[in-house]
Amino acid sequence: MSAVFDVLNLKKAFSGLTVTNDVSLSMAPGDRVALIGPNGAGKTTFVNLVTGNLRPDSGEVRLNGETVTKFDAIGRVRRGLVRSFQVTRLFQEMTPAEHVALAILQRDGRAGKMFGNFLSMPDVMDEASVLLATLGLRDLMHRKVSEIAYGQQRLLEIAMALALKPKVLLLDEPAAGVPQSDTGRIEQALADLPADLAVLMIEHDMDLVFRFAKRVIVLAAGTIIFDGSPADVTKDAAVREAYLGSYANASHAA
Amino acid sequence: MNNETVATNTRQSRTIGRDLIGIGAIIAAAVVGYLLFPDNLALLTRIIAIALLVLSLDLVTGYCGVATLGHAALFGSGAYAAGIAAAHYGITNPLLMTIAGILGGAIAGLICGVIILRAHGLPQLVLSISLIYLFHEFANKASSWTGGSDGLSGISPDLLFGVYEFDLWGQTAYIFGVVLLLTVFVLLRFLVRSPFGMLCRGIKEDPLRIMAMGASPKIALIKMYVISGAVAGVGGALNAISTQVVGLDSLSFTQSAEALVMLVLGGTGSLFGALMGTVVFMLFEDYVSAANPFHWLTMVGVLLIAVVLFAPKGLYGTAAGFIARRLEKRI
Numbered sequence: 001m002s003a004v005f006d007v008l009n010l011k012k013a014f015s016g017l018t019v020t021n022d023v024s025l026s027m028a029p030g031d032r033v034a035l036i037g038p039n040g041a042g043k044t045t046f047v048n049l050v051t052g053n054l055r056p057d058s059g060e061v062r063l064n065g066e067t068v069t070k071f072d073a074i075g076r077v078r079r080g081l082v083r084s085f086q087v088t089r090l091f092q093e094m095t096p097a098e099h100v101a102l103a104i105l106q107r108d109g110r111a112g113k114m115f116g117n118f119l120s121m122p123d124v125m126d127e128a129s130v131l132l133a134t135l136g137l138r139d140l141m142h143r144k145v146s147e148i149a150y151g152q153q154r155l156l157e158i159a160m161a162l163a164l165k166p167k168v169l170l171l172d173e174p175a176a177g178v179p180q181s182d183t184g185r186i187e188q189a190l191a192d193l194p195a196d197l198a199v200l201m202i203e204h205d206m207d208l209v210f211r212f213a214k215r216v217i218v219l220a221a222g223t224i225i226f227d228g229s230p231a232d233v234t235k236d237a238a239v240r241e242a243y244l245g246s247y248a249n250a251s252h253a254a
Numbered sequence: 255m256n257n258e259t260v261a262t263n264t265r266q267s268r269t270i271g272r273d274l275i276g277i278g279a280i281i282a283a284a285v286v287g288y289l290l291f292p293d294n295l296a297l298l299t300r301i302i303a304i305a306l307l308v309l310s311l312d313l314v315t316g317y318c319g320v321a322t323l324g325h326a327a328l329f330g331s332g333a334y335a336a337g338i339a340a341a342h343y344g345i346t347n348p349l350l351m352t353i354a355g356i357l358g359g360a361i362a363g364l365i366c367g368v369i370i371l372r373a374h375g376l377p378q379l380v381l382s383i384s385l386i387y388l389f390h391e392f393a394n395k396a397s398s399w400t401g402g403s404d405g406l407s408g409i410s411p412d413l414l415f416g417v418y419e420f421d422l423w424g425q426t427a428y429i430f431g432v433v434l435l436l437t438v439f440v441l442l443r444f445l446v447r448s449p450f451g452m453l454c455r456g457i458k459e460d461p462l463r464i465m466a467m468g469a470s471p472k473i474a475l476i477k478m479y480v481i482s483g484a485v486a487g488v489g490g491a492l493n494a495i496s497t498q499v500v501g502l503d504s505l506s507f508t509q510s511a512e513a514l515v516m517l518v519l520g521g522t523g524s525l526f527g528a529l530m531g532t533v534v535f536m537l538f539e540d541y542v543s544a545a546n547p548f549h550w551l552t553m554v555g556v557l558l559i560a561v562v563l564f565a566p567k568g569l570y571g572t573a574a575g576f577i578a579r580r581l582e583k584r585i
């Protein structure tokens with residue numbers, strides 16, 4: 001299948017420190033890729049470069065063959081490149097229904113409408129409640145976000161991303177900060193992602209990675225040191241070395 | 255699904271109920287004001303004009319999080335636009351003058367928005383202050399149009415609908431003002447609940463998140479600034495029509511700062527808060543400045559410190575929170 005997402009020779013340095021070093025990868029619709037690597041390897045930076053939140057020093061990003069590096073972050077989202085955040089960024093005073101409705105309206109170019117309440121837009125409300133139901137959030141859809149559990153907030157991040165109907169979804173540690181008891185629900189949500197969506201997930205929980213991904217990419221010091229099947233990744237000497245080195249130095253998890 | 259629909263319906267009827275309460279409260283306040291101060295309708299009309307300015311400020315500050323100490327630029331531009339239309343172009347129909355005020359305010363809103371939104375935080379505040387001084391100085395220098403420091407006079411509005419005269423008693427101006435305020439209030443209630451209003455609330459909290467949804471915070475905020483300018487322009491036009499002069503003070507830093515004080519006093523991010531803050535501040539100012547002309551500013555200062563310390567959500571925000579808690583307890 002032809003690629004929906006290409007990254008070509010992406011490079012980025014912060015005041016001399018190279019954080020992304022000539023990274024290239026390609027994904028097809030339906031791909032399930034996990035991006036792993038020790039703390040500080042440059043995973044979040046990579047996502048920021050791809051989405052346009054950071055400007056690369058060189059290199060290109062393509063969506064469906066179209067070079068999108070020239071577009072800003074907003075332009076890339078509108079072309080189907082959507083991300084979630086490592087730490088949830090939700091609107092505390094709004095409800096899940098409002099979050100998802102806003103995303104739906106934005107996707108359809110209706111978020112600028114100045115009349116009408118989304119509660120009285122049946123198409124929007126139906127789509128929002130179906131989506132929230134698939135993530136187990138329907139009962140909470142009219143609660144304020146500040147009143148719902150963190151695991152549910154993480155699910156809402158996924159719901160918002162899905163409401164935008166992306167072609168490529170970048171998930172930055174979707175289970176970070178969620179108590180062990182709630183990760184099952186997130187894993188289920190990941191398993192239920194649309195089949196034709198290309199998903200790149202950054203994750204530390206190796207159990208989750210192995211169950212989710214068909215392909216694992218390992219980033220260390222800004223360079224891809226492994227790109228292959230989950231079965232091979234633990235056997236790889238370079239990967240082991242990178243992790244051992246980093247765990248010797250790292251004082252906290254990313 | 256049924257439960258969902260019921261929940262949605264009750265939510266909708268609750269917001270409509272609040273709209274009706276709001277309209278009723280404005281009308282009741284207008285009637286009470288009329289009965290209490292029949293000889294001072296000019297003050298009440300001025301309160302309405304300033305309330306429109308504070309509502310307009312609430313749109314960009316309360317709903318969108320833009321820091322500005324120059325919002326009277328929009329109000330004053332509306333006042334001058336209405337005044338100049340009447341004094342120089344013979345457009346003396348009060349409705350057309352109001353439209354001139356709306357256009358003047360909206361254009362000023364566009365200019366201010368484009369400039370102020372280039373910065374954030376403190377630099378944004380400084381830009382807004384620079385703008386109000388520039389507007390003020392411009393109006394001062396263009397004295398052949400604006401009357402400069404003498405003010406713009408020669409504004410004599412026609413009879414409203416050809417029947418009601420804008421006379422010395424100010425009855426027509428007052429009722430005209432109440433109707434304008436009600437109209438604006440209803441339109442803004444729609445606006446803040448619309449998808450666009452929700453988008454703006456999102457921008458206030460986290461613009462980066464809004465961008466990750468593919469929406470442009472910049473464009474939304476500029477739109478809001480234009481709307482805000484139109485609302486302030488209605489207030490400016492009302493002031494020009496009712497007082498029949500426009501002075502440089504309508505375009506001043508002091509007026510801008512006072513509007514912000516009124517908004518904080520009433521509570522940002524709610525239309526009721528903006529209205530309540532204006533009424534309390536202006537009645538307090540009127541009463542205290544008459545009772546004690548030397549220390550009234552001190553008293554305003556003390557009132558404000560008390561509100562900020564003991565009711566940080568403003569008078570309305572605090573009162574609404576208190577009532578909501580009481581209701582919860584009863585259930």
Ligand SMILES: Nc1ncnc2c1ncn2[C@@H]1O[C@H](COP(=O)(O)OP(=O)(O)O)[C@@H](O)[C@H]1O
Nearest residue numbers: 014019037038039040041042043044045046254
């Ligand atoms: N804006 C920045 N300025 C300077 N250094 C940065 C910036 N963002 C990230 N870094 C550095 O880049 C490296 C990679 O960070 P990051 O991409 O967050 O890693 P990861 O997500 O893999 O843990 C770290 O050493 C970090 O300190």
Ligand SMILES: [Mg+2]
Nearest residue numbers: 043044086254
């Ligand atoms: Mg990270």
